[in-house]
Amino acid sequence: MWKNIEKSRINELNYEKIIGLFCEERMVEEAVEALQEMEGYGLRPSLEIYNSIIHAYAKNGKFNDASFFLNEMKEIGLEPETDTYDGLIEAYGKYKRYDDIGACLKTMELDGCSPDHFTYNLLIREFSRGGLLQKMEQVYRVMISKKMNLQPSSLVAMLEAYANFGILDKMEKVYRKVVNSSSLKEDTVRKLANVYIKNYMFSRLDDLGIDLSSRTGRNDLVWCLRLLSHACLLSRKGMDSVIQEMDEAKALWNVTIVNIILLAYLKMKDFTHLRSLLSQLPSRQVRPDLTTVGILFDAIEIGFDGAKTLETWRKMVLYRAVELNTDPLVLTAFGKGHFLRDCEEAYTSLEPKARDKKTRTYHQLIDLVIKHKAKES
Template sequence: MYISNSAASSWKLNLIIIRLGIGFGEVMDDICTLQNSLKILCTWKCKSNNNKIRFSKTLIQKPISQLLKPISCLHPLAPPHTIPQDNSTKHKTLLVESYHEHRRLKVLLAKLNKKGSCPLEMLQDDGDWSKEHFWAVIRFLKLSSRSKEVLQVFDTWKNIEKSRINEFNYEKIIGLLSEEDLMEDASLAFMEMKSFGLSPSLQIYNSLVHSYARNGKFDDALFYLNQMKETNLPLESDTYDGLIQAYGKYKMYDEMGMCLKKMELDGCSPDCFTYNLLIQEFAKAGLLNKMERVYQSMRTKRMDLRSSTLIAMLEAYVNFGIVEKMDKILRRVWNSKATLKEDLIRKMAVVYIENFMYSRLDDLGDDLSSRNGKTDIVWCLHLLSNSCSLSQKGMDSIVRDMEQAKVSWNVTFANIILLAYLKMKDFTHLRMLLSKLTNLHVEPDIVTVGILFDACDLGFHGTGILETWRRMGLLYRCVEMQTDPLVLTAFGKGQFLRRCEEAYSSLDPNAREKKKWTYCNLIDLVAKNNGKQHQLNAR
């Protein structure tokens, strides 16, 4: 679909307006009809929270007749003419002023959105901007990746009215520049602020310390930290938390410990957030001893662990395969009602499989089911638990549950059961399931083909099934691996798949890339390569 340049520009402007949190209501030509219409009354506020400029709006969707009711108790069914006219006039005036204000702002943002726009020239042409318009422009520049223009615009705007040279405005500007990692501009604004005799707040110092540390400039970060002490600002844990997080980012774990000690010496006690942060950073680094020491300190102090901290600890134990501690933290995670990502679930399943703890797969599936319902990964875990244990009764029970739940089969479910039959050398059930794949709407993948050939090596007569697949055209399809990797972790690749890898790796790189590999091609390649191996062995 073709979009013109003007349409694209308009779309971009609308997107930025939406992200700014600005809405524009339609106003009727005749203001008098507002009294019986539904309108949106937008009031704009410029807030400062955590050094981020946010714009909010209050949407009131009511008939104007309700908006115009006086505080005194009018009867709810009183006719419109009983409403005092002065109230009506005030509300009409408010609506009209609000409409024109938003229209002016929309025009301003539209000018900014034009290619090559210069906010300094626009400010000079307009003469001045209101506080609301100025911060809307600053937010626009940030969202448009034009934050380098912020300091110049601020300098020009504040010099128009000297009362704008205050701690509040500098705090927001320095916070925004620090957030955007424009540290040279942030430092310039900081020095200029001090030249005006203004006292930087704790929030300003935190912005500078955190941003310098986040960018690996720890000498600069510590410079501003020392300035905070010299000015006798009351230190808070948040300042040190930013340093600790930055040390963790750059794998400076010894410095993390030193920062904690420095924090305590400076009379700033670590809080719950500090301890959670330390555990998370040590967990990511795999420093289990340090992680556990902080964890014990938290328990002694009766501080709460965040769900994200518990998950970080869990992942650390999973990575090291420490089953006992992994299970202990996992219980705490479930009690916290935290949500685990599927990749972490798979990592835990691998740990259980490698330790031959197949029943734990069933437990893991039950825990997941109670929280997220019976998803494919849940059925996979249940089937693997019983298939790895070679429990025919257990597999049959899971299959019945799947049928009752009307679960659609896929190649992963089929291959799990087929591999169990292959391992048990139960060729009767193997043949039955292979013959039912078409009815189950399951197409074989490379793992299924491998199971068939591995079974043939053990004496299974699978020629008929192979011919059926050939007649159906399944063997002329491109080779695919649709089976869940957990299945190969549990049962291994099998002889046929290993032969495929050997035959494929023996080819010239150009030959691998040029050929479109179908199952027939791969079967022929394995047979040819296997024949060569037999000849070499005979020699």
């Protein structure tokens, strides 16, 4: 109907737009039909049309079809450009077909189509995501030798790759380049934090939190990192300093902040401050979670008189469904206490049907742990 209204609409540019839209929506068969239709009108397809179809097939994992249209394009005298191969490389990376990436680069060279800085940046990102560090570093060296600029997203990909493998020195080297040129997602920051924690470099968590706050503002993750840094070092002065900053910024406390402080007091066996903070939870409007309950029971096990707190919680907390709202970084740093490990052992001892029970209250979980320990003894 659209074509019949005005015949002048039947032209290469309009077909290029229509085929591009079909490919964006992954309607590749419709795109191919449109290609055949335009050829029926005697119109010559453009490089952009073939690129759209080749990339759409590749994104769908249909690499044989992509190759068919790549060859057809060459047969009608259209020379592939770097963008043609970049789309294929990206799709090969998506499907983890890294050998095909190498073959694609060789085909590029045979076609006289030299990789440009977009291609090299793409290769770094794909090899980084695949954990192919040697290939990633090889491409990086080529880029340096050719004096090509590394895109911020490529630097971040390298940073994540080193963090995933826990390669501290290279991670820090890349981080210094990234920190002034690109903002990091929280997931990336957490990966860095995990590496620092596993290497007992707790002071770096404070630096990481300060760097993050300069870009995102002082959010929950910033306070978590900074307080966790001093708590792991058992620095009361450092913890008090961060708490004072939070109060001055009128930052609301959450269960993660509370549990970090409680865990530090537990490690110090500072029962006076432990009791004081537990009593402040209602006024600070913080609801205890499983980690908080575990801290109380672990403290009782080493001599803390928690009878009063436990009695209060029986009425206000323990009838609720079990929740675990503490940031995972906290458990990575401090480890799981005796109570949490007992919970896991008790749970794994249950029959499969009993494990499928969707919700349990703290009362029920505590009873389960007591019964399991009684059986073990």
